Amino acid sequence: MKIPFSYNLRNLWARRLTTILTASGMALVVFVFTAILMLAQGLQKTLVETGSPENVVVIRKASASEVQSGVERHQASVIETDRDILIGADGQRMLAKELVVLISLPKEGSDKQSNVVIRGISGRSMRLRDQIRLINGRPPRPGSTEIITGTSITKRFRGADLGNTLRFGMRDWQVVGIFDAGNTGFSSEIWGDVDQLMQAFRRPVYSSIIFRLSDPSGFEAVKERIENDPRLTLEAKRENRYYLDQSEMMAKFLRILGLSLTAIFSFGAIIGAMITMYAAVASRIGEIGTMRALGFRRSSILSAFLIESLMLGLAGGLAGLFFASFMQLFTISTVNFQTFSELAFQFSLTLDISWKAVAFSLVMGLVGGILPAIRAAHMKVVDALRAK
């Protein structure tokens, strides 16, 4: 025979202060757990959506990112003639030779500087990235000192808005457009004409070559052809893979940090639940004796207390998840260690993370409640009834 569910509910209600304190302790742990997973997820999502599996990035061998890479002009011409590059509707190859460097710019509302990616683009660059939409102004004219800035840059850096000029490389660059690239790394970049930027920065080499495959499944053949060409010291990666690699270190760091923190914190919350449940058992010895005398089994007592503890955990978990979901409204902007440049990304809540958070809170409730529940179940009827 089972003890009715309402018994548990009314017990929790009878000790409101204790219930609220215990559940809020667990809610905070779940909040931290969820928030950090959301952060790592957001970072990864941003960088994964930046790349497309149909595009190929070619950089110098062993250079981890475009910034460290260098592709000589003659090497770029060799790549340009590859037979697997998609030919666009205008009969031109879908290929862009780009320059990527970092410049430091002052942040909005402070005198602190941060590193920003500036990308020299050529004709096809915009069309190779489907996510890019110009929301204001116009694209930069080739051969001019005009730039367009991503939405995250406009918001976070001083003087990066439409109509302003930025000074770097001994020239003034006019912002003629703002582009939105959604939740991708491009939103944290500044784009300008590649040849002008190469001149200004005195870098006679490209950083990377980007092209679209005519047949996305033919990547392996292209990769082999490029990497085995004795004239080239380059490597080819699918664009999405390239950006995923860049998020790896940081996402791993965030996850390890988050998991070790929540592991320690959950100890505290589990102990809190344990204290509460031990007290719940201790103050109800007489009740337990009565129920046993009425014919309820040990297993029913055990499950009643476990259910109570699980409900505490669930209440905490749901509250924590509820508040963590508001973190989605925030955007975080920090330097990615791997690329050394500023990147803006949002907390991102997925179904997977929600399940994990709820499961985690239930485990906390279970672990906290199991010992007190066993103690309750193992009481002798006579002793329990004799207790005050």
Place this chain on the structure above:
Amino acid sequence: MLLLKIFFKNALRHKLRTGLTVLAIAIAMLAFGLLRTVIDAWHAGVEASSASRLVTRNSISIIFPLPLSYKDKIRQVDGVDIVSYGNWFGGIYIDEKNFFANFAVEPRTYLELYPEYVLSTEVHNAFLRDRKSFIAGRKLAAKYGWRIGDVITLKGTIFPGNWEFVLRGIYRGRHSSTDENQFLFHWDYLNEMIKKTSPGRADQVGFYMIGAKNPNLAAQVALSVDRAFQNSLAETLTETEKAFQMGFVSMSEAIITAIQLVSFVVIVIILAVVANTMAMTGRERAAEYSTFKALGFRGRHIAALIFGESLTITMAGCAAGMIATFPAATAFAKAVGTFFPVFNVDADTLYLDIAFSLTVGLLAAVVPTYRSLKTGIANGLRTVE
């Protein structure tokens, strides 16, 4: 004294509950201490910097080089004592996971600027004589088991190729805050190799390190250096070593803020646990407190009892947590390895531990005290557990 004894006796009436609460506080203080230490470790470079050292880099950003020819011009600037230079090499040892800082530097002047890297005279001279050699910090060498004379290969990310170096010396840090995880080799070795492979990139340095004659004039020296290269092809930005290091720290400010916030969350979690314990204790003793009142004890006596017990429990937990922080920090430092070159528990962290424990102890006692004071004697005596 008697009062203290009563607090202990009272706390020990529920040994299990008190024990668990103390454990929970100890864990929370341990977590708090570790988080604070992580933040301190982030700032270690700033702490270790000297007021008389200045860093000159390209004003566009750190990835752009400066010509080697600037060296002599900088030396002419008033107030400059020593000029050294170097490059961030960014080499990978076997695997990307084995991260540590590796710099190509002009060895003689660089070691002069960094007297906190302690080397014996023979080792110092042996390092200077051998162009293919490098020196490593004590911790770094210990981590990978390098011995003097070993040949180490780094894979270049910025400067392509496999680079071989011979270990000629292991330096020790003069202070506990000195970075003992550095890998320093001859800038000339790098430059000569670049001349062969990509001559266009030769004779360029990543940064100049300047030793000012007088730390008070550092700001002025910085200005004069930058003025000397104004409107040149490579304009410079000179700042004190501290500001330079701070620039790196502030780039990951968002993460530091998050860790800081989380370290306060743990305090709130523990507040909930302790407040819960005290609330339960208060509820159970309602009849007892009413008896006291009936006997003529005043509200303040009862308040003292509750506050005293709460503080006794939290301070016991705090002490345990503080003691546990040290071995935990050592273990953590070993686990994260070279990611945080300096990882020491700061005295301030311990003071904060105490301050927060006191706060938690006091706050946790507020509600039970309020409740017991508000309960009338008759009502209190009628309470059943």
